[in-house]
Amino acid sequence: MIDGKETFWEALKRHGVSRREFLKFSAVITGLMGLPPAMIPKIVEAMETKPRVPVIWVHGLECTCCSESFIRSATPLASDVLLTMISLEYDDTLSAAAGEALEKHKDDIMKKYHGEYILAVEGNPPLGDDGMYCVVGGKPFLEGLKKAAEGAKAVIAWGSCASWGCVQAAKPNPTTAVPIHKVITDKPIIKIPGCPPIPEVMTGTIMYTVLFGKLPPLDSQGRPKMFYGNRIHDTCYRRPFFNEGMYVEQFDDEGAKKGWCLYKMGCRGPTTYNSCGNLRWYNGLSYPIQSGHGCIGCSADGFWDNGNFYSREQNIPFIGTESNADKVGAVAVGAAAAGAIAHGVISKIRSGKKED
Amino acid sequence: MNNEIKKYYLFSPSLRIAHWIWALAISVLFITGIYIGNPFFIGNVGYSATFGDLHALTMNYIRLLHFSFGYILLAALILRFSIIPFRKADRLIIPKFWTKAYWENAFDTLKNYLFITKSHRPYIRNPLARTAYFGLFLLLIFEVITGFAMYGRSNPGGFWDKLFGWIIPALGGEYQVHRWHHIVAWLIILFVVIHVYMVIREDILEKDGEVSSMVNGNKFFEHTPADITDV
Ligand code: HEM
Ligand code: HEM
Ligand code: SF4
Ligand code: SF4
Numbered sequence A: 001m002i003d004g005k006e007t008f009w010e011a012l013k014r015h016g017v018s019r020r021e022f023l024k025f026s027a028v029i030t031g032l033m034g035l036p037p038a039m040i041p042k043i044v045e046a047m048e049t050k051p052r053v054p055v056i057w058v059h060g061l062e063c064t065c066c067s068e069s070f071i072r073s074a075t076p077l078a079s080d081v082l083l084t085m086i087s088l089e090y091d092d093t094l095s096a097a098a099g100e101a102l103e104k105h106k107d108d109i110m111k112k113y114h115g116e117y118i119l120a121v122e123g124n125p126p127l128g129d130d131g132m133y134c135v136v137g138g139k140p141f142l143e144g145l146k147k148a149a150e151g152a153k154a155v156i157a158w159g160s161c162a163s164w165g166c167v168q169a170a171k172p173n174p175t176t177a178v179p180i181h182k183v184i185t186d187k188p189i190i191k192i193p194g195c196p197p198i199p200e201v202m203t204g205t206i207m208y209t210v211l212f213g214k215l216p217p218l219d220s221q222g223r224p225k226m227f228y229g230n231r232i233h234d235t236c237y238r239r240p241f242f243n244e245g246m247y248v249e250q251f252d253d254e255g256a257k258k259g260w261c262l263y264k265m266g267c268r269g270p271t272t273y274n275s276c277g278n279l280r281w282y283n284g285l286s287y288p289i290q291s292g293h294g295c296i297g298c299s300a301d302g303f304w305d306n307g308n309f310y311s312r313e314q315n316i317p318f319i320g321t322e323s324n325a326d327k328v329g330a331v332a333v334g335a336a337a338a339g340a341i342a343h344g345v346i347s348k349i350r351s352g353k354k355e356d
Numbered sequence B: 001m002n003n004e005i006k007k008y009y010l011f012s013p014s015l016r017i018a019h020w021i022w023a024l025a026i027s028v029l030f031i032t033g034i035y036i037g038n039p040f041f042i043g044n045v046g047y048s049a050t051f052g053d054l055h056a057l058t059m060n061y062i063r064l065l066h067f068s069f070g071y072i073l074l075a076a077l078i079l080r081f082s083i084i085p086f087r088k089a090d091r092l093i094i095p096k097f098w099t100k101a102y103w104e105n106a107f108d109t110l111k112n113y114l115f116i117t118k119s120h121r122p123y124i125r126n127p128l129a130r131t132a133y134f135g136l137f138l139l140l141i142f143e144v145i146t147g148f149a150m151y152g153r154s155n156p157g158g159f160w161d162k163l164f165g166w167i168i169p170a171l172g173g174e175y176q177v178h179r180w181h182h183i184v185a186w187l188i189i190l191f192v193v194i195h196v197y198m199v200i201r202e203d204i205l206e207k208d209g210e211v212s213s214m215v216n217g218n219k220f221f222e223h224t225p226a227d228i229t230d231v
Helices: A008-014 A019-032 A037-049 A065-070 A078-085 A100-112 A141-150 A159-163 A199-212 A239-244 A254-258 A325-355 B013-037 B059-082 B100-113 B127-152 B159-164 B174-206 B210-216
Strands: A053-059 A086-091 A118-122 A154-158 A189-192 B006-009 B218-221
Touching (some): A008 A019, A008 A037, A019 A037, A037 A199, A053 A100, A053 A141, A053 A199, A065 A199, A078 A086, A086 A100, A100 A141, A118 A199, A154 A159, A189 A199, A239 B059, A325 B174, B013 B127, B013 B174, B127 B159
Parallel strands (some): A053 A086
Antiparallel strands (some): B006 B218
């Protein structure tokens, strides 16, 4: 592939991009990263002077939905990011090359750019049976991941798998799959949760990281603040219906047709952080709630284990998944009240005897 | 032993005020909280979505009530804890597990409650009650931490988020925080039912002015209470 020393602007020029188009592109990505227009000159400067950053993209236990999402990024186009913004040196699902030649290239890059490349991780390592549940290039993914992380400048955790564990780590987690921060402890990690994450969130994060040569501002959980700063619920266009108490009770009722709040249909918007409410999907076309389905909390930690997606009823973990806190609570309080009355009657009778 | 009924002044005004504030706050918090968890009994009020909450008991208004009484509960707890250093009788919520008397008196009380013995020795506050109150305070503190953590997340990085946000990863995500907040709400109501019963029972059986003690601060004992050294 291309020499990592080429700048973004040089790479764009090589692809026949005009100066005018280049400036327009710089303005668009500035806005996308949530930065003010005053930052455009800085972005242009960075594009002209910063060498393209080598990226190694590895795949562990995953479903490739993150890659599928990434290649659908519309602003900027994924192809622009891949061909000009970064120098994607290794990606075993996107590369044309395969097999030993590709694995060798990865080793070479890791040596040549030691301490400089960005490691993007899709999926996560299973720890069970020495990592044998996920083998890449003949070796446990766990081993390859650790090795690749060693020389990385920063690590990007794509999707809920790498960030939290996702479906393979859901109870009972037979392969002991763990999020990557459990095995990579000495490198800065940017978490981009979501199943999959929003394409523009992925490209936006990668651009910020390579253009500024540093991590975007992260929240306490390690997620970029500009994309994960708000709850879906706090950015949802159906929120007025929530506040008002106008809820969909069934997917085929009047409220559903009128676009009321999906809270009682189990919507996880109140506990989920993502950009669906403002960036939306498919270049801003729509997102699940807009299409009439509640949020399932796909970017939230442990969302597979949080019970029925279509109900907000809270079960009680030590009683079982079918228990409902309100029903169990009402029965317990009722029993306590009945017990109290019975206890009171007996107490009164016995104390009466004492006085005789 | 004397047979004259003696008056003991136990509960300071601050303690009594705090008690009735949290009794009110918890009642409101429980009802509004259950509604928030499952908004079933009011239904939509049919105003325009944007302006409806100015007119009626909407989800928005019920949440506002919940959060307001959350602040009130917090204030009552701060009042209760801030008086602990200054007055011995205000330290009656501490169960003294490490003393022999705690266990002896606990069994004495328990045997009476299980109808094994006909009466128990008189106590200012028996060990079982102390333990229950202590446990209740832990539950209330949990409710305040989880409540303000959820509340604070609409402004990540803000005051409440910085103060209590750590509980969210500790419980395994925000959905879990809702779940535990909800479960503990029921545990608190379980306490309340038993507490009110025990208080009334004590009042009737021991005739020590139990219920009114939380109003005027006094209890009445014929025999010197076994834990008199605590006040
Ligand atoms: C939400 C309802 C209630 C809660 C959460 C509650 C909680 C408490 C707590 C924590 C204490 C310990 C006081 C301290 O040392 O700070 C206490 C004591 C007391 N409460 Fe309540 N209470 C409630 C309702 C009531 C009601 C309705 C009554 C009256 C019938 C009552 C009567 C008393 C009395 C008499 C005491 C003193 C007990 C003693 O001497 O050991 N409480 N309560
Ligand atoms: C005795 C004390 C309390 C009780 C019994 C109580 C009860 C409840 C219940 C049952 C829920 C519904 C949970 C769910 O299913 O999502 C809830 C939600 C909530 N409570 Fe409390 N709560 C208490 C104290 C507090 C305090 C002190 C705060 C602090 C402001 C607070 C803030 C909240 C918040 C933010 C929610 C979530 C509201 C939403 O999702 O819209 N709670 N509470
Ligand atoms: S649809 Fe979901 S995210 Fe939107 S307001 Fe209702 S509960 Fe919140
Ligand atoms: S609405 Fe919720 S479940 Fe759907 S993509 Fe967004 S975060 Fe994931």
